[in-house]
Amino acid sequence: MQDELIARAEAWLAEDPDAETREELAKLIEARDVAELTARFSGTLQFGTAGLRGELGAGPMRMNRAVVIRAAAGLAAYLKARGEAGGLVVIGYDARHKSADFARDTAAVMTGAGLRAAVLPRPLPTPVLAYAIRHLGAVAGVEVTASHNPPRDNGYKVYLGDGSQIVPPADAGIAAEIDAVTRLDTVPRPDGGWEILDEGVLDAYLARTDAVLSAGSPRTARTVYTAMHGVGKDVLLAAFARAGFPAPALVAEQAEPDPDFPTVAFPNPEEPGAMDLAFAKARETGPDLIIANDPDADRCAVAVQGREGADWRMLRGDEVGALLARHLVDRGARGTFAESIVSSSLLGRIAEKAGLPYEETLTGFKWIARVDGLRYGYEEALGYCVDPEGVRDKDGITAALLITELASRLKEDGRTLLDLLDDIAVEHGLHATDQLSVRVEDLSVIANAMRSLRERPPTTLGGLPVTRAEDLTLGTDTLPPTDGLRYTLDGVRVIVRPSGTEPKLKCYLEVVVPVGSHAGLAAAHAEAAELLTAIKRDLSAAAGI
Numbered sequence: 001m002q003d004e005l006i007a008r009a010e011a012w013l014a015e016d017p018d019a020e021t022r023e024e025l026a027k028l029i030e031a032r033d034v035a036e037l038t039a040r041f042s043g044t045l046q047f048g049t050a051g052l053r054g055e056l057g058a059g060p061m062r063m064n065r066a067v068v069i070r071a072a073a074g075l076a077a078y079l080k081a082r083g084e085a086g087g088l089v090v091i092g093y094d095a096r097h098k099s100a101d102f103a104r105d106t107a108a109v110m111t112g113a114g115l116r117a118a119v120l121p122r123p124l125p126t127p128v129l130a131y132a133i134r135h136l137g138a139v140a141g142v143e144v145t146a147s148h149n150p151p152r153d154n155g156y157k158v159y160l161g162d163g164s165q166i167v168p169p170a171d172a173g174i175a176a177e178i179d180a181v182t183r184l185d186t187v188p189r190p191d192g193g194w195e196i197l198d199e200g201v202l203d204a205y206l207a208r209t210d211a212v213l214s215a216g217s218p219r220t221a222r223t224v225y226t227a228m229h230g231v232g233k234d235v236l237l238a239a240f241a242r243a244g245f246p247a248p249a250l251v252a253e254q255a256e257p258d259p260d261f262p263t264v265a266f267p268n269p270e271e272p273g274a275m276d277l278a279f280a281k282a283r284e285t286g287p288d289l290i291i292a293n294d295p296d297a298d299r300c301a302v303a304v305q306g307r308e309g310a311d312w313r314m315l316r317g318d319e320v321g322a323l324l325a326r327h328l329v330d331r332g333a334r335g336t337f338a339e340s341i342v343s344s345s346l347l348g349r350i351a352e353k354a355g356l357p358y359e360e361t362l363t364g365f366k367w368i369a370r371v372d373g374l375r376y377g378y379e380e381a382l383g384y385c386v387d388p389e390g391v392r393d394k395d396g397i398t399a400a401l402l403i404t405e406l407a408s409r410l411k412e413d414g415r416t417l418l419d420l421l422d423d424i425a426v427e428h429g430l431h432a433t434d435q436l437s438v439r440v441e442d443l444s445v446i447a448n449a450m451r452s453l454r455e456r457p458p459t460t461l462g463g464l465p466v467t468r469a470e471d472l473t474l475g476t477d478t479l480p481p482t483d484g485l486r487y488t489l490d491g492v493r494v495i496v497r498p499s500g501t502e503p504k505l506k507c508y509l510e511v512v513v514p515v516g517s518h519a520g521l522a523a524a525h526a527e528a529a530e531l532l533t534a535i536k537r538d539l540s541a542a543a544g545i
Contacts, residue, residue: 002034008041009059015184016058018065018101025058047071047175049167049366050500053146053155056097063098063154065105066184071156072106072142073187074178076113078170079140081177085114087139087161090197092120092129094145094231094296095257096154099123102144105189112188115139118195123231123257124202125297126157127395131205132197134163134392148228148268148294149502151261163392165366168480202235208390209239212398213405214331219244221288221407225400226251226278228267229258230295232396239397245404249285251277261295268294269301269314269382278303279312289407289417293396299382300399304417315417318344318433318510320403321378322424323417324386327406328376329354335375338368341472341479341486342495342508343380346424346431353428362482364500365394380433380508422521429514430521432528436507436536438545446498446505449543453485453496458542462534464489472497492531494539505545509535 009029016022028036040059045052045067052071054063079087089110093103103119110117118136120129126143133141139161146155158166158174166174181187223240225248227233233255240248253263254277261267264274269292278290282305290303290312302315315323325337325347336357339347351358356375361367368377369385369392377385383394386402403417410416425431440446457469470476472484484497495508511531513524 005037005041009037012059016066021058021064047178049171051155051157053501055152056154065101068102068156069105069109069184069187070178070181072109073181074174075158076110076115077177078174084139088116088118088136090118090132090136090138090141092143093123095123095259096146097259098154099144106142107194108189109187111193112190118197121197121199125232125235125397127298127391127397128202128205130159130163130391130393132201133159135204145296147296150266151259164369167366206238206242209398209401210242212387212402213243217405218408218412221404221411222246223248223404224278224281224285224287224290226254226292228292228295229254229261230293230297231257232293232297236397236400239401243401249281251281253277275303275314282312288411291400297396298394300384300396301382302403316433317380317382319421322346323406323420324384324402325350325376326424333375336371336373338371338374338377340368340379344431344433344510346428349428362479369393422518425521426515426518429512430524430528432511432532434509434532436539438505440503443503449505449545452544453542461489461538462531464492507539
């Protein structure tokens with residue numbers, strides 16, 4: 001068994017095109033590090049609807065140039081089989097380790113396969129790539145990014161010509177073509193022949209961002225902004241300047257791209273401590289709100305100061321989702337409002353009252369962006385699609401513009417985002433959401449928790465009886481199958497699912513408490529908080545986590 005493992009590693013080493021990973025693997029082979037080699041050669045990094053994402057390193061279970069070249073070759077073969085030979089593939093990348101190398105390899109493979117390839121001029125936000133696909137009439141797009149994952153990770157996100165991320169059966173079709181790639185020396189990779197795009201594509205994207213704002217709307221809100229060591233700063237500053245907003249005060253320590261993300265444990269605004277520097281900057285400068293992008297700037301986080309001088313706090317994605325929805329309704333938006341099943345049901349109530357169509361989808365913007373007639377879509381994980389005709393994906397730049405416009409309008413009336421959230425709660429009931437999220441090193445922990453919940457589903461949570469338990473692997477009348485569980489209680493909804501992009505088990509909780517008037521808000525918040533705490537405790541016990 002050990003000899004077979006070493007032989008597989010040596011075969012991989014022989015065709016690895018990257019000097020850095022060759023050296024890394026050669027040392028493991030020389031040391032006969034069976035444990036590490038087994039981890040790297042126990043299978044193949046699987047291509048799915050999230051594309052590829054994993055830890056950087058040598059071997060088929062890591063993200064590296066050899067894996068990316070195979071993925072690109074599989075995508076090229078898939079496109080050609082669909083009659084797209086000669087079509088354009090646009091490639092974007094962030095500032096993570098190896099991102100530029102992976103983008104260049106992808107361009108070489110596409111060119112060698114007889115497709116045309118165009119690479120964005122430098123590391124840019126993912127929404128720019130999603131925009132460029134349709135703007136340039138491409139047949140597909142690739143974004144090299146691991147979004148908000150830890151520094152050791154990178155990823156490979158694939159879009160088709162409609163500008164949306166891939167969904168089944170495209171993922172399986174591409175995966176089959178990847179599996180058909182034998183040796184890397186069978187994949188033509190010329191030294192050039194692809195295009196490096198100029199600033200025109202970014203200029204076109206920035207011109208499009210103007211469309212999300214109302215002509216003549218107030219532009220007075222002052223912001224603190226953090227790029228979270230990612231690629232968002234220059235594009236967001238340019239968009240804010242075009243719109244006429246005050247220039248954001250930057251969190252200098254996190255303003256420039258840095259693939260090591262030195263100031264945060266995880267470069268995700270939702271993670272504990274990630275916003276501490278932004279809060280400190282806000283205490284110093286006294287803005288109206290804080291805006292944060294994740295490293296590839298497709299997500300937008302918002303923080304506000306608490307009432308009566310209380311400290312700054314993050315708004316939940318569901319709160320921002322409701323605020324943007326209400327803002328769009330007040331502006332007279334028409335079209336379908338959509339969200340994923342893990343997001344707050346409040347959006348449905350806002351849409352219903354406004355007489356707008358509403359749809360619920362599976363998790364991920366690959367599903368939300370495909371809703372017919374979409375006008376606005378959001379997901380609780382800080383993702384918002386506010387201009388689906390421009391970007392059919394979440395976009396942290398245009399979302400930042402829209403929430404800052406709303407804050408400006410409220411400021412003109414002497415009000416804040418928190419005041420509007422109160423109005424929404426009184427109008428529709430307090431929709432309080434929370435999450436029980438467990439990060440694991442061993443993925444079997446997640447599998448065991450899901451199995452435990454399926455074999456012994458909870459009958460009560462937080463002292464309330466579970467009135468309905470659904471295994472979403474069977475699908476529903478409106479949703480295709482997915483790996484998840486949904487529990488319904490009186491005024492409560494709970495969804496449990498493995499994360500599609502991180503080694504996490506995620507449990508999404510929502511409690512709806514009726515509110516008769518603004519005077520009843522404090523009691524409603526207390527009731528909701530107590531119930532959410534009890535549900536988290538019971539759910540954790542039931543899942544064994």
